[in-house]
Amino acid sequence: MKTLLVIGRRIVSALPSIVGVVIVTFLLARALPGDPAAYYAGSSATPESIADIRSRLGLDKPLVFQFVDYVEKIAEGDLGTSLSSGQPVLNDLATRLPASMELTTAALIFALAIGLPLGLLAAVKQGSLADHLCRIIVTVGAAFPTFFVALVLVFIFYYKLDWAPQPLGRLDEIYFSAPDPVTGFYLVDTLIAGDLEAFRGALSQIVLPAISLGLFALAPIARITRASMLAALSSDFCRTARAMGLSKPRILIGYALRNAMLPIVNVLGMVFSFLLGANVLVEQVFAWPGIGAYAVNAVIASDYAAVQGFVLVMAILYVLLNLAVDLVATAIDPRVRYDG
Template sequence: MLRHVAGRLAGALPLLLGVCVFTFILVRVLPGDPAVYYATGPMASAEEIASVRKSLGLDRPIYAQLGSYLAGVATGDFGRSLTTGQPVSADLGQRLPASLELTAFAMGLALSLAVPLGVLAAITRGSWLDHSVRLLGTLGVSLPTFVTGVGLIFVFYFKLGWAPDPIDRIDPFVLRPPAVTGFLIVDTLLAGDMEAFASALGRLLLPGIAMASFVMAPIMRITRASMLSVLSSDFIRTARAGGFGWWTVYVRYGLGNALLPVLTTVGLVASYLIGANVVIEKVFAWPGVGAYALQALLAADYAAVQGYILLMALIFILINTTIDVLYAIVDPRIRAE
């Protein structure tokens, strides 16, 4: 298994190289000139723009810029952000835990609801519960995340006043715990600060629910479809006829054999959540890498955009490798191979 994982990660190196080259070229063909942006403004003289372009290294041939960028990436240097003045690797390292915490919370919430509902819908096929689950799934994929997020803010913050201000990860008047994991929920528990925990959890709920509502639908639908296929199998009918209990028939044998398509869907939606939480982070002023990348894109901050896309590609590869390992754990046939 370790050799398999190492082989997958080694095979991903050419993919990461391709992402670096493609992203480098892509950001330079997008509208906007960083030299004009970081000069004195649109009214800057040609001499001022040329001076800024030279200081940024944009006056060199494109192949020379690409070579310098790839040499820096090989040593872990993604360049310096023009908007923050900090190394891109430092900016991403500071903001990545916020995005991962939001994604992990949304994914955990979606799984805890979608898988049981999908199983129950398959068991009670054709019932009111089955139709309700299918309707819920249709509504989930029909509403964009920003619509759900704005709606949650409007109802629970403006109208009911139950939710805290949709700004940042914790109340500014609450002392932040020492950074251990980067996940505020975990760090506040480790510090034993329940006030900070309540503040962090309260600000995590609405964006987490908005993201979970969108990814619940595909997980519910694939769980239902996979369970329906398994429940029609001979071994399930034999288990029922043998008088096995509900847990053994539907969970141990049914869900256990229906998990492979579910795991595939989970890997896809998890990868989607990591990269597509830009909108939610902007709606809720969440200080994650998505909001950082959007700000960098608007400012034509090449280094920051390139670093963000490379980071997303690396996370996507790690998620898919993890799914492969879970395949082997769930399915003995794959483990034997």
């Protein structure tokens, strides 16, 4: 019951932020250069046809009335229709969101698999060559933009070495068939379907974009792991455990890492949020059909409904992600279980 109250409190506290996102997004979308009515009408349209389209889209109304119409549609679960695709924005986002979530999750797993051991090693071997080497690696990894790393990886592993497949999306559908959507994650759905060949094809497609995106997340994960582990290892309970003669692995894993997990989980939430927004350029490089590429095309086309829908969905995802991080944190550390 208390957990439900905490969840409700978190959701209520996030409502003002979502309202602010709706207002700011609406205003910024109208500030985009270009005329969506002219884009929709085409290059051969006459001023009369453009005016007619603007009237049918409701763009000739004052901003206040446009905003009221927009809020009423949101309340009905209608995010509008995309001028670019001609489909409801909600359908477009629902179709593309699993691709972005799969890429972001794969990038976070890659960053965790390398950043967590690096941070542990740097903390255990503080001041050693390994410590300095770890800090150099994570600093260099975070120094380059994700799109630059993506282009370099494509150039080396696809163009030069021919080890990677063509960067043409989630699956090369010339050789493989897309699995029936169950979770929306190709790596999971291909296993559910028992299609190991398609699984290997999907895995080969996601490796380079996941590395490109995950390299940037290495630095914060490794740094917070190192700092948290140093604080835990220097604490009284770890000194007492060493004095009692407990083994080093038990002290590291059972005591130090367990108590260091709370700040690590908190930073993982921020990193995941960042990766979900930062995958825009990576999706462009690898032709990944996610919501990032969808948002870029919407901005270029001054597609108000698509831009507003994208930002609103991302804001809701961030709220849900922060809620999940809070719940995991309370499960790790009972001292903060019902705080806030």
